[in-house]
Amino acid sequence: xxxxxxxxxxxxxxxxxxxxxxxxxxxxxxxVSMADQLSAQYTMVKMGADxxxxxxxxxxxxxxxxxxxxxxxxxSDVSIVPTKYQDGKIQTPNNVMMKGIGxxxxxxxxxxxxxxxxxQIGEKVYPSRIEVNQAADKVxxxxxxxxxxxxTNPPTYYKADVIFLFAKxxxxxxxxxxxxxxxxxxxxxxxxxxxxQQGGNNGGGGGQGNQAQGGPPQPPAQPQTIxxxxxxxxxxxxxxxxxxxxxxxxxxxxxxxxxxxxxxxxKVSDVQ
Amino acid sequence: xxxxxxxxRSGAHVTASYRGGNVRSIQAHGMRVDHGVRGGRxxxxxxxxxxxxxxGHGRGYSERAYFNRGGRAYYQRTYYYGGRRYAYAxxxxxxxxxRYYGYAPAYYYHPVYYGWAYNPWPAxxxxxxxxxxxxxxxxxxxYYAPYPVYPAAPYWLTDYMISQQLxxxxxxxxxxxxxxxxxxxxxxxxxVAGLWSDDALIAGGLQSAYGGAFYAAPAGAAQPQVSKxxxxxxxxxxxxxxxxxxxxxxxPNQSGGGSGDEAPPALSPNFRYFVVATDLDLSxxxxxxxQLTQGDVIYRASxxxxxxxxxxxxxxSGKKDDCAVGSKAAIDANDLQEMYNQFxxxxxxxxxxxxxxxxxxxxxxxxxxxxxxxxxPAPTPDxxxxxxxxxxxxxxxxxxxxxxxxxxxx
Numbered sequence: 274x275x276x277x278x279x280x281x282x283x284x285x286x287x288x289x290x291x292x293x294x295x296x297x298x299x300x301x302x303x304x305v306s307m308a309d310q311l312s313a314q315y316t317m318v319k320m321g322a323d324x325x326x327x328x329x330x331x332x333x334x335x336x337x338x339x340x341x342x343x344x345x346x347x348x349s350d351v352s353i354v355p356t357k358y359q360d361g362k363i364q365t366p367n368n369v370m371m372k373g374i375g376x377x378x379x380x381x382x383x384x385x386x387x388x389x390x391x392x393q394i395g396e397k398v399y400p401s402r403i404e405v406n407q408a409a410d411k412v413x414x415x416x417x418x419x420x421x422x423x424x425t426n427p428p429t430y431y432k433a434d435v436i437f438l439f440a441k442x443x444x445x446x447x448x449x450x451x452x453x454x455x456x457x458x459x460x461x462x463x464x465x466x467x468x469x470q471q472g473g474n475n476g477g478g479g480g481q482g483n484q485a486q487g488g489p490p491q492p493p494a495q496p497q498t499i500x501x502x503x504x505x506x507x508x509x510x511x512x513x514x515x516x517x518x519x520x521x522x523x524x525x526x527x528x529x530x531x532x533x534x535x536x537x538x539x540k541v542s543d544v545q
Numbered sequence: 546x547x548x549x550x551x552x553x554r555s556g557a558h559v560t561a562s563y564r565g566g567n568v569r570s571i572q573a574h575g576m577r578v579d580h581g582v583r584g585g586r587x588x589x590x591x592x593x594x595x596x597x598x599x600x601g602h603g604r605g606y607s608e609r610a611y612f613n614r615g616g617r618a619y620y621q622r623t624y625y626y627g628g629r630r631y632a633y634a635x636x637x638x639x640x641x642x643x644r645y646y647g648y649a650p651a652y653y654y655h656p657v658y659y660g661w662a663y664n665p666w667p668a669x670x671x672x673x674x675x676x677x678x679x680x681x682x683x684x685x686x687x688y689y690a691p692y693p694v695y696p697a698a699p700y701w702l703t704d705y706m707i708s709q710q711l712x713x714x715x716x717x718x719x720x721x722x723x724x725x726x727x728x729x730x731x732x733x734x735x736x737v738a739g740l741w742s743d744d745a746l747i748a749g750g751l752q753s754a755y756g757g758a759f760y761a762a763p764a765g766a767a768q769p770q771v772s773k774x775x776x777x778x779x780x781x782x783x784x785x786x787x788x789x790x791x792x793x794x795x796x797p798n799q800s801g802g803g804s805g806d807e808a809p810p811a812l813s814p815n816f817r818y819f820v821v822a823t824d825l826d827l828s829x830x831x832x833x834x835x836q837l838t839q840g841d842v843i844y845r846a847s848x849x850x851x852x853x854x855x856x857x858x859x860x861x862s863g864k865k866d867d868c869a870v871g872s873k874a875a876i877d878a879n880d881l882q883e884m885y886n887q888f889x890x891x892x893x894x895x896x897x898x899x900x901x902x903x904x905x906x907x908x909x910x911x912x913x914x915x916x917x918x919x920x921x922p923a924p925t926p927d928x929x930x931x932x933x934x935x936x937x938x939x940x941x942x943x944x945x946x947x948x949x950x951x952x953x954x955x
Contacts, residue, residue, distance in 0.1 A: 305612045305922050313610040313618070314594045450595060450609060450927045457593040464575065464591075519806075523852045526642050535642035537852055543642050 308405040310449040311412070315462075318399035318417050320348070320430070327430045331531070333399040335419055336460040338392050343459075345390040345418065345431030355413065355434040358459055365391070390418075390431045397422035397463060401432065410444040412437045412452055414460070422463075435459060499534060503541045508534055553947035561948050571948055578941050582826045582836050585721065588941045597930075599937045602720040607930040608635075612921060619649055621924035625934060630926035633890060638807045643854050645809045645882050648889040650790075650919035654896065657912045659791030662698040662896060663784060670695040670907045674708070681715035682708075685840070688864050689771045698899060699783040701908070703776055705895040706783075706888070707840060710820055714839035714864075770870070771862045775842050778818045785815040786892055797919065811882040817845045818861065822887035825880060827860075829872035837868050843876075850878040 305313075318333035327348040342363040343356045354366040392398070401415040413436050420428035437455055439447060499508055508527065509515070515527035515534075524542075527534040535543040547563050559573040571578040579587045588599040599605035604626050612619040617636055624631045635646040671694050676682040689711060691704040810816060821841040828834050837843065842862040850856050855875035860868045868874075903911035 304925055309613075310611045313613050448925075448927045448929060449611070450607065450929050450933075453593055453595065453609075454929075462593050521641060524641065533639075533642070545639065545642070545644075 311403050315400040318401050335463040336398050337463045338394055338396045340459050341394045343392040343433050345392055345433040348430035348432050353434045355436045357436045359438040407444050410439040410441055499544050501541050551948055551951035553951050573944055582834050588937055590937050597933050597937050599934050605934045607927055607933050611924055619921050623927040623930040625930045630930055632924040632926040634921045634924050640806055640808055648886040649921045651921055651923040652916040652919040653794035654916055655913040656791050656794045658914050659787050661911050663787045665697045666909050672906055681712040684715050685711045699780040702783050702895040703780040706891045710840040775861050782816055809882040811885040819843050819884040822884050827868050827874045829874045835868035841867050854878050
């Protein structure tokens, strides 16, 4: 019988303690900026437009809202009044500000009706951009509604900016994980799909493939879900025929445009 | 191994695996707890894009994405030990559908230095490591001895790497025990040597009292178990890696692999011997479960992972109480790749130490030992890794208590 290994206590960290004291100082190489490090955490949604309006070209990391009160506006709006987050509290833009924006639109001759949306706890969104302003001790995260995740049809693509405010002079001494923890008080990475939701250009996303099609009003689009243990037929029924099939005997990999499904003995064992 | 699905008091659903009535692993949402064959605990949590791996006693690391370039994702791990933090970079990639991490150097030496380290030295070097009297060396003297003479840098580097692993293993053992060995005797190896006895009962009592220090006592009483053959094989791998580093240093922009399916270096024909860098439970063919610990040496006997991503290995060197030499088992190819990653880290440290010792203690003077930028910008250690590890241990304690209550309640 072939043996099987189980990882137990790993003490490799000790070896680093012995080796490392001289390492970090040796490189003299440039470091990665806070903005780049935060951007690496999330796959940003790529938005475009088709004949029906805005559309998701490439889904991003799905985030789940943990605090209500984030003010969203239609995707086509050029102005966003940002929602602020400080000391554990959401500061929703007040009506006066929103009326001010509406007034400004009318002042410039726009007849557009400002329609806003307060995102609710549990709603799912994509990150669209992240900006770091160390001098002002703030980090801004742009979001776009993941309408297919929220079963919203027709899609709204509501967008919002959330400004995370840090104590004066503190952001420069805050590590990226600490900023991530602050962001996670408002947005957690959705791990309900079981897939790799981490950023790092790993694809992220999932469940939003139909939104990329855009097009005229359609029947309600249900997000396609792939589950461990499904057969090749079940997967092709949900996703269609793959672009490529890598056949490795007992293991097969179905390669789709934005997805790679691995089957072991005919059953889904991994999705990337 | 039996499995139970348990609903904890907080309503969480977890799966616990038992062997011999003891919990061996618990899988909960975002957290996995494993107990090794010797009882130690290993905890992995994944949340908000961060993976925290804890080994207990405040040690472990936190991993997160930190850098994207050309469609390649790089991750940094911040290790925490002894109140200090150390950061290293890794590139993520896939092979046959499985995810791997490969060590990504933040700097290279000038190619001429790699050439110096690759080629034989003008004359053999008799080098004194100065380990006599060091507790770790006394503890593992029965298992390991350095080369008596060094014809080239790879042999020196091999001893450097094994010795550092053993030193780390010794310190891990102390941390696990939570106490030091008898310091007075460890500091006096001659006194320990005088205690040597051929009588099994007396020897057993001395071993019990003084631990591994006892084994180191008499010169020639026990042959080092890491054989010259094994060390020579490791030295050859060091040589191969130096050659690869030299090529990468000459063309730093070409390093980092491609974007497609990429075989991990641990499966390369150039690398078959691995110094164990993480404690692993092994289930040898036809044998009882055993453990490999830092500084043991295994040989990869198969080239391709099986359907479970396992490769066959054979134990080539093992410390007392560890898996027996010759044991054959399957291990996850990812574990092997992690050993290779540690090999890369320790080789870099060895080259650094070699550069620092150049022209000293008989070592020839090295040429240019300056460094240039590597595959990635140097990661900066995350300063909250220690608090992450502390919180993780609390969460794991709570989970284990919940499972215990859930189990007894069923």
